[in-house]
Amino acid sequence: MIVEVVGGADERPEVRVVDVDDLTRLHLALGAVTDGEADRVLREAGLGRVQDAETGILDVAALRSAAAAQASTEDWDRRWDGMLEYAGSKGWLVDDGAGLQVHVESAAGA
Template sequence: MIVEVVGGREERPQARVVDVDNLTALHLALGEVTDEEAAEVLERAGLGRLQDADVAFLDAAALRAAAEPRASAPDWASRWDQMVARARSQGWLSEDGASIRVPVESAAGA
């Protein structure tokens, strides 16, 4: 699953959740936006916050709410639970379980 923050010179940056059936990897992909724009868009969308240029914390409940209605895999809910459990075992889940620590990558081509 990918959370993208994309925009451009002529566009207002926006956040979108894509590749919702792929629960083997989760990251934040930034297009042609500044870190400040990305942080603002993530927070405005309620999807999380940018810690720095390399790490973001995504709100697990908001991410699930955005992705699940568009998921097509019949076992999506159980695969989501497995992804969250994997994040917890790797130390990527916040102590309260509300946020998932994810890497920030380039959204080249987004």
């Protein structure tokens, strides 16, 4: 799963949750936006925040809601739970489990 922050209509950044059926990976992909713009649009969408240039924190409940609405596999809920269990074992759950720490990647190749 990928949470993308990209330039949208009228050069206003927008956030999208894509590849929701692939629960073997999760990262935050930033297009041609600044960290500040990405942080703002993530917070406005209720999906999380940018912690620094390499790390984002995603809201677990909001991400699940956004992703589940697009999921197309019958066992998605079970695999989501497995992904969270794995993340917890790696210490990636933060804010008492309400947040999920993810790696930030540049989708713009910058």
